[in-house]
Structures are given as structure tokens and as C-alpha cells.
Amino acid sequence: MATRLTNRAERLAAIEHILLQNVAGLRAVEIAEACGVDRRTIYRDLSLLDEGGVPIRQQDGRFYLDRERYLATVRLSLDELVALVMAAALASRRPNSHLATALHKLTKTLPHPIADYARILAKRSANGDAAASHEQRLEIIVRAWADRHKLRVWYRNRDGQRLRVGDLSTYVVKPKLNGVLYIIGLDSISGEVRGFNLERIARVERLDSTYNIPAQSDWVSQRRPDTSNVARRMKQPER
Template sequence: MTTSTARVLALLEILQGGGLRTVPDLAARLGVDERTVRRYVGHLLDLGVPVDSVRGRHGGYRLAAGYRMPPLMLTDEEALAVLLGLLAGGRGSSVGSAAAGESAAAKLRRVLPKPLARRLDALLETVDFTARPDTRTAPEARVLLELAEAARDQRPVAIGYTDRQGRAGDRTVRPYGLVAHAGRWYLTGADSVSGEVRTFRLDRITALTVQPGAFVVPAGFDPVATVLEGLARTPWTHEVSLRVRADLAHLRTRLPAGLATVTPLADGGGDGDGGSDGDAGWVRVRLRAERLDWIPPLLAALDRPFVVEHPAALRDLVRALARRLDEYAADGGP
């Protein structure tokens, strides 16, 4: 969707809110000049949308009385997929928020045929989701969409970027592709500062301007493989190594994907202090982390025997958590 098309649809959305809208107000909300607003109104008229023009000092535009958007023609399965995707996606989305998903779902329900809307409302009143809303910072929709256009059109972009150490700087990037991974969006492309192909987190981009010029993406370039390889090479503050007595399926559903690797130990790996877990053997778990404080609760939730190999600081944090839990469980509380 082009930028002008998106703004015409945004104009229609504003007018559907009701009331008379002045040209200066519409221009400010759409980020265009007043002449462009009038051109967008012409596009709506060409599409058969009845927009009334009110002349005079306090004039402007409004939708004709009684006009309603026609019902959205979706099958039951399509409507169900879209609505549940909006609501469930907001709880683990890498774009926007749960509130944005619920707002979009409400707008969609308003234009569905009434019989289908009633059936879907009954479902939404009885359904719930186990995933909590994602509290991580998501990239602005504008940043994501403008980068997508720049990557498609092979146009360089100037960005303001804050790295993982908190250092802010400016650079020019040739955007080769966008990748969504583990709840985050990443941009991969050639970086003007290092001269190499780099990976950037979109939520760390503080400014974005599309630059003149063009480039060619290297033949056979794979954005997904590049992002995953870049993340694997990223240095972390802590490299954690553990031995855990548990089956692989139990661990893989409870450890963070992308940060933990699990390897069975052929020699058993135990040292006689681990107890038993049925027929489960010992496995080595390696974790990468910027902080250690979230790992002891994770180990407690595993509910399996484990041995901290390194770092030693993690052992101290585990013992501190064990003491707190023991105090909390004591008669009368701590």
C-alpha cells in the first residue's frame, strides 16, 4: 500500500468518526498540506464515498448523512482467523500492543454482518488466552512500514540508533530485509559505519529518513539466516553452564528459545548429588544472559535436580532465592 493510499484511507477513518472536519484540522492530522487534503477528498468521491463540502469560514468536509461502509465480506473462518489473530497477537506481538489489537478487533466487528458478529461476540466472551501481553518495547508502525518500503525499493536509509550499551549514534544503512524473531523485529543490511552487513533492532531506532539513491541486494542474500547468525555471535555479559537431570522435552518447553542450548551428556554427567528423575539423564544447559537475576526463578520452575557449573555468582543468587522461599514458607511468614 502506497503512502498516499494509506492517507486516503486514514482520511475516510477520520470522517467516519462523525462531525464536520475543517481542512486545516485534516491537514494537520494527516501530515499533508491543505491542497493535498482536497485531492484526497476527490479520490474518495471517485470511489463513490459521499463526502459533503461545507463552504464558509467554519466549513470543511463530512460524510453524507446516513452513509455507512458496506459489510465486510468475510467467511466465518476468515473472520474468526482475523479476530483471534488480532486479540491473541496483541499478547505476544512484536508490533503494537494488546490495546491496539483490541481496538482493531472492535472496528472489524462493527462492519461485519450482524449474524456473524453475534456469533463471534459469543466466542470472545467465553475465550481466554494463557499468554500475557508482551511488555517489551515494540517498534513504531511508521518505522516498520517505511523500512519495508525502503527495502522493497532498495533505497538507503539514515537512522538514529542506540546500541545495546546505550550509545546513541547516526548511520546510513542499505536495508536488505526485515525479520521478526522471538518477539522482536530486526533490520539487516550494509552498515555505513562498519562497512559490513549488520543486524539492528527496530525498537532501538530513534529516527529514520529515506535517502536518495539506490543499491542492489547481493545475490542469494538470506535475511533470516543473517539475523540468526548475527544473534548467535552477539557477545553476552554472562555465559551460564548448568547440568540438569531432566528429559529434553521438559526442558525445551521451559527454557527461552534462542538463548538456551540443551545437550545430552553421554557419560550421565551426574556427581551423585542429584537424586533421580525417573529414567531421565543429565543434560548440559548453556544460557546467555545480560543479567543473572532472572535465572534462579527459572531453575526453581524446572523442578529438577541441577548443578551450576559457572558462573559462581549464579550459585549465590540461587542460595539467596532458596533462603527467601524458606522464609516465606515458614509458619507465620518471614
């Protein structure tokens, strides 16, 4: 039986978290059961969340978070904020408009010397036209990963002359120190976990089919993405 959340602030935070974790949405009765309260209370809470800026939408009797408009509320210590800035310093080697806007937001919570450094990193990360298509592909990959939807990936060989087309279940997106991102996941062609260099992904599409990430595996700890068999399985692009 669910623990009854009598404190409204605690319950509102719990509802927001529950909806964030359930991409398919939930009915009011399901949220009520999770919080240990009645449906009328949940309807009032959902209304309060919406009025407070949490973008909640309803469709076919289910409640969802609008992920396109949702902004997470996270409280961080100064040390945690600085740790994020240091991580951003590595990531800022490649243009990324999302990193730039995130750093700009962090500057509002940082002491002046550190905020000034974050602004420099944000300027370096500002997106250019050349990086726009790269960033669009990454957005599709990240959102599919968050929702655990498979991807169809068109992957170039090293000389860029041929394309390998297959489906990918993303387990993790892993950056290297040089700024290159690898998409690591289960490859439908080889049936093995492989790493795919984002810069060599020519095209990517989100599929309707979903997948589960094996809980017992720590894909983040995989030090070198395995792409050894990718080149050998290349095929001509579709015409």
C-alpha cells in the first residue's frame, strides 16, 4: 500500500516526479493510489501544479507532463554547481546551444568570479549553423533515450561513402575527452552492444517500438565504445 502523503508540498513534488517518469501518462486514480489520497485531492493538486508553471496536459483521461515545455526544478549546493561548470568546460569544446543556455542559467546562481567563467564557456558553446544538424540529431537521440524508444540509424563508414542502416536501443550517450559523443546501445544488426560516433550518424529517426535497459549492466563504465564490427556490416544506402 502506498504511503499517504499528507504534506501538500511533498505530494506536489511526488506527482511531478511520477508524471516525469511515466511517459505514457497516468489516470488520476493511479496517481491517487501512488500518493495514498483520493482522486479529488489529486485533481486539486494537478490544478495547483499547472497554475505553478508545471506544464500538465490531459488526453483521453490520462495526465502527462509536456516535455517540450517542462523545466526541471533542482536545488544544488555551490560545490555541485561548480562541478557542473567544470564538466561543462570539457563539453564546451563542441558547439551546443543547450549547453550554452544551461550555463547562462547557472550564472544567475553563482558568485561573480565563477559566473564570469561560466559566461565564457557559454559563449564558446553557442551554436553555429555548422552544428545545427548535429544538434538536431542529438535531440532526437536523447528524447528517444529518455522515453526508451528505439531509433533507426543511418551510419556512415569511415570514408563517408556508404551507409549502414539498422535499429538501435540506446543505453547511454557517452562523451569522450575530445568532445566526440558516442551513442552506446543494442545494435539490431549485430545483436551486440555497440558504440556509434554521433558525427558519423547521417540520419536518425525515432521508432514507435520501445525497449528496456538491462538493470544489471553499467554501460557508463564501458571505457571504449566497441565499433569493431560496424564497418564490416556496412551496406549501400537506400535509393
